[in-house]
Amino acid sequence: MTDANTAEPSDLGDIRENYLAQVQRRRLYGGLTLMIFVLLMVSGFVVADDRNAGGFWDGLHQIGDYPADVLSEAWEKRADLPSLLWKFLPALTETINIAAVSTLLGACAGLVLSLLATRGLARWPRLIPLFRRLMDMLRAFPEIVIALMLIFVLGGGPIPAMIAIALHTAGALGKMFSEVAENADLKPVEGLSSTGATWAQRMWLGVLPQVAPNYLSYALLRLEINIRASAILGFVGAGGIGYELRNTMAWGPGRFDEAAAIFVLLFSTIVLFDQVSSQYRNRLTEGLGQ
Amino acid sequence: MTAVDLDHAKTSAVHSFARKRLIGFTLLVLTLVYFVFIIFAFDVAGLAKRANWDNAVTLASDSWSYKTHVTRTNRTGEISYAVEGERKGEYPAGQRPDWVGGTADITVDLGEGHIVRLLPDNVTEFEVPGFGLIRAQAEGRQITTNLPDDLPEWINASTRRVAVTTPEGRVMITGAKTDIFNYFPGWELFWFTFESPYYGKSPTQILFGDQIDPARGNVAGAVSDVWNNPMWRHNDVAWAIGETILMAFLGTFGAAMVALPLAFLAAKRFTPIMILRAATRRLFDFVRGVDALIWTVVLARAFGPGPMTGALAILITDTGTFGKTFSEALENVDQKQIDGVASTGAKPLQRYRFGVIPQVAPVLLAQIFYFLESNTRSATIIGAITGGGIGLMLTQAIQTQKDWEEVAYYITLIIIMVMLMDWLSGWLRGKLIGWRN
Numbered sequence: 001m002t003d004a005n006t007a008e009p010s011d012l013g014d015i016r017e018n019y020l021a022q023v024q025r026r027r028l029y030g031g032l033t034l035m036i037f038v039l040l041m042v043s044g045f046v047v048a049d050d051r052n053a054g055g056f057w058d059g060l061h062q063i064g065d066y067p068a069d070v071l072s073e074a075w076e077k078r079a080d081l082p083s084l085l086w087k088f089l090p091a092l093t094e095t096i097n098i099a100a101v102s103t104l105l106g107a108c109a110g111l112v113l114s115l116l117a118t119r120g121l122a123r124w125p126r127l128i129p130l131f132r133r134l135m136d137m138l139r140a141f142p143e144i145v146i147a148l149m150l151i152f153v154l155g156g157g158p159i160p161a162m163i164a165i166a167l168h169t170a171g172a173l174g175k176m177f178s179e180v181a182e183n184a185d186l187k188p189v190e191g192l193s194s195t196g197a198t199w200a201q202r203m204w205l206g207v208l209p210q211v212a213p214n215y216l217s218y219a220l221l222r223l224e225i226n227i228r229a230s231a232i233l234g235f236v237g238a239g240g241i242g243y244e245l246r247n248t249m250a251w252g253p254g255r256f257d258e259a260a261a262i263f264v265l266l267f268s269t270i271v272l273f274d275q276v277s278s279q280y281r282n283r284l285t286e287g288l289g290q
Numbered sequence: 291m292t293a294v295d296l297d298h299a300k301t302s303a304v305h306s307f308a309r310k311r312l313i314g315f316t317l318l319v320l321t322l323v324y325f326v327f328i329i330f331a332f333d334v335a336g337l338a339k340r341a342n343w344d345n346a347v348t349l350a351s352d353s354w355s356y357k358t359h360v361t362r363t364n365r366t367g368e369i370s371y372a373v374e375g376e377r378k379g380e381y382p383a384g385q386r387p388d389w390v391g392g393t394a395d396i397t398v399d400l401g402e403g404h405i406v407r408l409l410p411d412n413v414t415e416f417e418v419p420g421f422g423l424i425r426a427q428a429e430g431r432q433i434t435t436n437l438p439d440d441l442p443e444w445i446n447a448s449t450r451r452v453a454v455t456t457p458e459g460r461v462m463i464t465g466a467k468t469d470i471f472n473y474f475p476g477w478e479l480f481w482f483t484f485e486s487p488y489y490g491k492s493p494t495q496i497l498f499g500d501q502i503d504p505a506r507g508n509v510a511g512a513v514s515d516v517w518n519n520p521m522w523r524h525n526d527v528a529w530a531i532g533e534t535i536l537m538a539f540l541g542t543f544g545a546a547m548v549a550l551p552l553a554f555l556a557a558k559r560f561t562p563i564m565i566l567r568a569a570t571r572r573l574f575d576f577v578r579g580v581d582a583l584i585w586t587v588v589l590a591r592a593f594g595p596g597p598m599t600g601a602l603a604i605l606i607t608d609t610g611t612f613g614k615t616f617s618e619a620l621e622n623v624d625q626k627q628i629d630g631v632a633s634t635g636a637k638p639l640q641r642y643r644f645g646v647i648p649q650v651a652p653v654l655l656a657q658i659f660y661f662l663e664s665n666t667r668s669a670t671i672i673g674a675i676t677g678g679g680i681g682l683m684l685t686q687a688i689q690t691q692k693d694w695e696e697v698a699y700y701i702t703l704i705i706i707m708v709m710l711m712d713w714l715s716g717w718l719r720g721k722l723i724g725w726r727n
Contacts, residue, residue: 037543044540048601051533051678053594066591094331101328104321140708142667144674144681145701148688152349155340158332232583235675236685242583249587263584271579 069253074260084261088244092265094158095240098233099226102162106169106226107219110135113170114177115203120186123199135178138171147233161238165226173222180214181207217284220277227273231266241266352694356478357459358387360398360470364412364428369396373478374693375469378520382484389472398470400459406470414468416454416461426452431465477695479521486515522699527683531707533597534679537669538711540597541604542662546654549609553616554642560620570613578610582668586676595677603672604665615657619650652723659715659722666711670704680704 049056074081115121117131143164150160188206197205208215234242241262248258329335359375362368371386373379381387391397396408403419416424421442426435437447446453452463460471482489487503488496488511496502496512503511517525554560556570577585586603593599628645636644673681680700687696 041540041543044536048533048536048540048597051529052596052598053677054592054596056593056598059589059593059598062592063589066588097328097331101325104324136709136712137705140705140712142670142704142708144671145684145704148685149349149697152688152691153341153343153346154337155342157340159334159337162332228581228583231581232671232675235583236671245583245587263580266581266584267579270581271575274575274579 070256070260070263073253073256077257080257081261081264084258085265088241088258088262088265091234091239091241091244092269095230095234095242096227096269098158098162098165098230098238098240099223102165102169102230103219103223103226105162105166107173107215107222109166109170110173110177111215113174114181115207117174118178118181121181121184121189121203121207132178135171135174138167139175140171141168143168143229143233144236147238148236151237156237156239158239161230161233161240164233164238165229168229169222169226173218176218177211177215180211180218184210213284217281220281220284224270224273224277227270349694349697351473352692353698354477354695355473355475356695357471357473358478360387360390360396360406360408360472362396362408362412362414362468364465364467367410367412369408373521376521378483379479380484385484387472398472400456400470400472402458404456404458406459406461408468412468414461414463418454418456424454426463428463428465428468433463433465477522477699479519481516481519482512483515483519483521485520488512488515522696527680527700527703530673530678530680530683531703533600534669534673534681535666535707535711537597537600537604537672537679538662538665540601541608541669542658542665544601544605545608545612545661546658548605549612549616550654552609552613553620556613556617557620559623560642571617574610574613574617576610577606578614580607582607582672583675586672590676595682597673597678599676600669600672600678603676604668608661608665611661612657616650616654619653620646623649655722656719659719663708663711663715666708680707 045056113131113135116123117128117135119125119128122128122131143161145164146167147160147164150163154160184207188210189202192202192206230238230240231242231245234240234244235246237243245259245262245266248255248262251258356374359370359372361370361372361375363370371381371390389399389401391399392407394410398406398408400406403417405417407415407417409415412428414426414428416426418424424435424437424445426433426437432449433447433452434449435447435452437445437452441447444455446455450465452461454461459473460469462469462471479489488508491499491502496508499508501508505511506514519525552570552573556567556574558567561567561570582603585606586599589599589602589606593602623646627649628641631641631645669679670681670684673679674685675681680703684697684700684704687693687700
């Protein structure tokens with residue numbers, strides 16, 4: 001488009017031709033990209049369908065069978081549902097606790113890491129690349145890897161899951177925090193350093209008050225993600241509601257009422273945290289504008 | 291400003307400071323109380339009892355080293371040599387490691403003066419520098435030794451079983467067999483197993499040397515032997531990685547394609563009918579709330595284990611997330627561009643295509659590519675649950691609790707895969723959106 005502007009508008013036909021050629025080229029590129037994408041999707045679908053135990057089209061008819069079985073059995077035994085909900089409440093609390101503690105620990109570690117890895121704020125500016133790579137590493141480790149290895153060493157229970165999620169959270173939040181901190185106003189920091197404040201004081205009093213709303217909002221979002229993660233990790237052996245779910249799943253029919261109770265608990269917890277955190281986050285970010 | 295005003299300002303400042311301090315202090319105390327509660331709830335004190343540090347040592351040393359077993363079956367006197375004691379790692383008949391010598395009496399040199407001799411009549415002698423000669427004989431199920439009653443920590447002896455662990459290697463004698471473990475750093479047989487004619491050949495020999503296997507060319511044969519290595523299963527591992535990436539790819543883009551039209555339904559700008567809007571939004575909340583874990587469990591029943599199940603689980607969950615963020619982006623589009631397109635006589639679909647999509651495309655694409663990377667990680671975990679991809683191989687290898695070098699190999703590959711996807715998603719975001727760091 002800039003070509004058309006710089007070219008001398010001597011002849012309207014030239015411009016028109018130029019423009020049409022450009023449009024054609026754009027369409028060609030766009031069409032090619034789209035074609036490659038469609039090709040990838042279709043071949044990917046075929047390969048995935050091929051390597052799956054059950055086919056996609058056969059499974060599509062059965063997709064409702066399992067939920068229907070669970071629901072019908074749960075409906076027959078609906079009188080037991082409240083007591084079952086009560087029975088699995090401790091497991092749910094454990095799952096939430098794992099998420100909350102790991103978010104707290106991860107946010108604290110991420111906070112320190114982010115300040116150490118931000119240009120202009122770092123305590124040791126030369127070590128910024130080191131801390132950045134460290135955060136990348138922490139983020140790249142899927143939680144399940146650390147959790148499974150810790151379960152082998154520390155035995156089952158909530159602690160391996162907690163450590164695994166906290167490490168990942170530190171990396172993930174560290175990166176987001178550092179993006180926020182990069183935009184922080186450096187004047188308060190300069191003012192504080194002129195009074196002889198230490199690095200910790202400069203960060204605590206000069207930077208944190210500026211970034212706190214954003215940090216809190218990211219941490220809340222992370223809490224929501226971590227609740228899901230901690231439920232999933234339970235499924236592979238680290239306590240909580242995921243573990244109970246696996247046990248009832250392994251049992252199959254006859255315990256579908258318990259599976260239903262766990263589904264209900266998990267679903268309502270996730271929705272609750274989702275709604276509350278989204279409300280609170282909206283308030284935090286809106287408050288910034290005022 | 292008068293002195294009174296200043297005083298007033300000062301007191302109010304002091305008050306506000308005091309209030310802030312109080313709030314900060316209360317928060318700190320509450321957090322500490324919560325941590326104390328957690329220490330009891332998670333039984334941190336019992337951790338020391340539950341933890342098995344031997345496992346940690348095995349894990350740490352096994353992941354970067356391997357052991358070769360020299361095993362004598364006491365009944366027949368037969369001696370076999372195998373890497374990691376696996377059938378697939380057995381030395382071919384007539385071959386043995388170069389640290390084993392002798393014909394009638396087999397001498398195993400573990401290094402640093404540690405020498406084991408396998409003598410007739412099921413006698414085993416172990417020379418340990420600084421300790422002396424340990425001699426043990428297996429007769430039936432009974433084992434007689436020359437060991438004193440007072441034993442150091444690294445020797446574990448009873449009448450049924452004797453185990454001697456030194457930094458150089460380990461000897462284990464039972465009534466049935468004598469096992470000698472010799473440890474070496476590295477991942478043995480990573481490229482070729484003993485069956486392969488290319489074992490022990492250097493890369494230059496394979497690339498430029500004479501033809502080794504008369505049946506096939508050097509390069510083709512070597513590549514096929516590495517690919518089909520029965521010990522490390524590079525073939526299966528590559529497929530597993532491919533499956534995991536496939537799950538993330540199909541799931542993310544499938545979700546985006548399903549979510550985009552639905553997002554129009556959920557946006558106030560484009561759907562004036564309140565009930566339709568609310569229904570779509572509740573649908574998004576529902577599929578997001580059910581969570582990938584439950585979707586995986588439910589879908590695995592219908593589709594069986596495999597990458598398709600994982601891809602669908604990601605697709606359904608992310609449809610909710612994408613739907614929500616897409617509809618938020620659609621709420622914020624500029625009306626002027628739509629009006630402009632409409633003024634040329636464009637139909638509604640054309641108005642969306644040329645008036646709305648170009649405005650929101652960068653935001654949407656950034657979101658999609660960001661999720662592509664994070665879904666690679668999710669796909670690893672979902673694979674472990676539903677049974678597909680590298681996640682399954684990893685959990686299986688961990689559950690056998692002995693192939694830690696394979697676990698280390700898989701973890702390395704997973705990390706590389708996630709980092710590559712991270713880089714790729716960043717690069718694509720930059721390319722397509724023209725956004726540069």
